[in-house]
Amino acid sequence: MNFHNVATVYGKELTEWLRDKRTLISTVLVPLLAFPILMVGMTSLMTVMIGKAEKETAKIMVIGGEDSPQVIEKLRQVKDVEIVPYAEDWNKRISEKEIRAAVDIPKDFDAALAQGKELTVKIYFYQGEIKSSFGANHVEKFFDDYRDSVVSGRLASRNLPAAILKPFEVKQENVAPPEKVSGAALGGLLGYMVILLSMTGAIYPAIDLTAGEKERGTMETILSSPLSRVDLVLGKFFLVLSASLCTAILSIISMGTSFYLAGHSGAMAKKDAAVFQLHIGLSTVLSVFLMALPLAVLFAAALLTIALFAKSYKEAQSYLTPMTFIVVIPAVASLLPGFDLNPKLALVPILSTSLVCKEIVAGTFHWNYILLILLSSSIYAAAALFIAVKMFQRESVLFRS
């Protein structure tokens, strides 16, 4: 291996890469803009939609209740609720969003309540429709409050204290530090994103540097130079790796900024905003990158090899696009609750890295697993790089027609 030649190839590939709008968009622009647009856009949209739904006076239809004027009168006084006349097709009207919900008051509700009989009030709404849910919530809250007032009245009439129904309180207290809380909630996402973006960032450069060269007819030009195939593949490999890491780093910066903006923009309620406060230190982020580095090497080498096999840019795209699923499935699996590291899983590429990243972000360092995963990922990466070098030495691959 000649370092000067590897550096020369890398420098040339970097120059061409920086001048290629297509790869720059996929490697730099998309990761930088995707998160802010998604996060800020989505949260703003959600805030606007929720705000609108909350402010709306919900049209509610009452089924029955003609024999219970007391409860109907109280229901009419509820703020944000408008009682509309009964119609047979109330179900259809909910579906068509003409009314938000319907409440079924049992027969002789007022009288039965006074007699202490057990009653069930049914509220009909359209699940998944936010305005319908809000309408149903208003009605449910009214009946909860009404029930509590009835209970209080009954206790008072018997000279019993309110505490008789609630002899003690049960309360959960969190002892986990903030980074563990955010780690459990969103930490898995960091590893997942780094892994996925290391892969997606490498796709276009890998195609451009192999199948793209074949298509443009420059492969034969470079093969006629005294450059060894090993130096050629290493120069190209380092560029693909750089692009991959560049995408991942930019995405993490973008993701961090987006989370910060979403949490501090004031668009969200404090309770919701707290979810976005990731207490992740720089050392944690660096640890995640260190764990993902062998995987990025594996992706760069594997993608180069596969794309080299293709005769054209288009053919390479059709080979590499399904690769995203191969990465996404284990990475997503690691986010599932109850999926924990064990010695066998530590040997499964992608899944193991994703799992260990989740643990690192949550502040847990299982050193035996970390070393095992680093070692196994490095072996896979070295094998992929070896195969890439071998592929660049095969005429049947380079001159496939």
Place this chain on the structure above:
Amino acid sequence: MIEARGLSKRFQDKKRGEIRAVDNVSFTCQPGKIYGLLGANGAGKTTTLRMLATILEPTDGTAVVCGYDVVEQPEKVRANVGFLSTATALYPRLTAQELVEYFGRLNGLDEPTLKKRVDDIFNRLDMNGFRDRRCDKLSTGMKQKTSIARTLVHDPPVMIFDEPTLGLDVMTARTITGFIRECRNKGKTVIFSTHVMSEVEKLCDTIGIIHDGKLLTEGPLPQLREKYAEKDLEEIFVKVVGPLLKNSEA
């Protein structure tokens, strides 16, 4: 000097089985001479030249280029060869100067030598007007000059041209043929493949006729005229290759 010794190349094809693209080809090209490899499409010219340029490895036999074996020392061979064909395209996103410098560096030239060499070539080929223009913005003629500059940057003693004028207009083709003559005049060993008879007649000191991977005959043009009792090269070519074509058609 180039010395091909029993050079052979076989490919495996899923449908057609084993294909003998080049079959036991031997010839010698001398410094200061142009060797023309004449053959129809698919005769084995490109494969032969690719083996000489070490882009492909021979299945059997070998060749010695400037004293280096193409199988044993491919990188040393390539350092002594300038290879030009219509298939050797330019990097579209590099400028003409960047491209020539890139190949100069890969050929191990140090920066002061490279700068001097690039300036010399750009002056000689009248390329200064477009040295900072990206290759994808160059005209066909400019691209050919840039390709020539690429092959010349390390001043190789051997030049290999694979159908270098294919698809070019008359003026651009003349630039190429002029350049090939210039290489001979400078004492370089030149091998050149084509299926254009007139180019061979004008340029070549020795002609080898290749068909179906086999070198059927070779020699200087006057010698071939005498041997086949024909004055016109096209008639000689038909006399050499024609019977084989009839056999294969039958």
